[in-house]
Amino acid sequence: MPIYDYHCQACGHPFEMLVRAGSTPACPSCGSTALQKCISSIAPAGKIEAIRMAHRRVAAAQGHFDHYSPSDKAKLLQGKKNI
Numbered sequence: 001m002p003i004y005d006y007h008c009q010a011c012g013h014p015f016e017m018l019v020r021a022g023s024t025p026a027c028p029s030c031g032s033t034a035l036q037k038c039i040s041s042i043a044p045a046g047k048i049e050a051i052r053m054a055h056r057r058v059a060a061a062q063g064h065f066d067h068y069s070p071s072d073k074a075k076l077l078q079g080k081k082n083i
């Protein structure tokens with residue numbers, strides 16, 4: 001269930017509300033349903049993707065073994081020790 005930021009158009013009260021599908025949110029201050037849904041402060045999807053790409057570049061540069069299976073990883077580490 002998503003939490004939305006609302007701004008009451010009747011009394012100007014700002015609030016966050018958990019909205020169930022099919023239900024109409026009402027202002028906790030005055031009970032009005034004349035509400036303006038605000039954009040939440042969660043990072044936009046484009047920004048999240050940029051962060052993810054940056055993490056992947058760092059992981060690739062550091063040579064992470066995340067794409068190997070645990071047994072392959074063990075073999076690789078064993079091989080390094082023997083050199």
Ligand SMILES: [Zn+2]
Nearest residue numbers: 008011027030
């Ligand atoms: Zn209100």
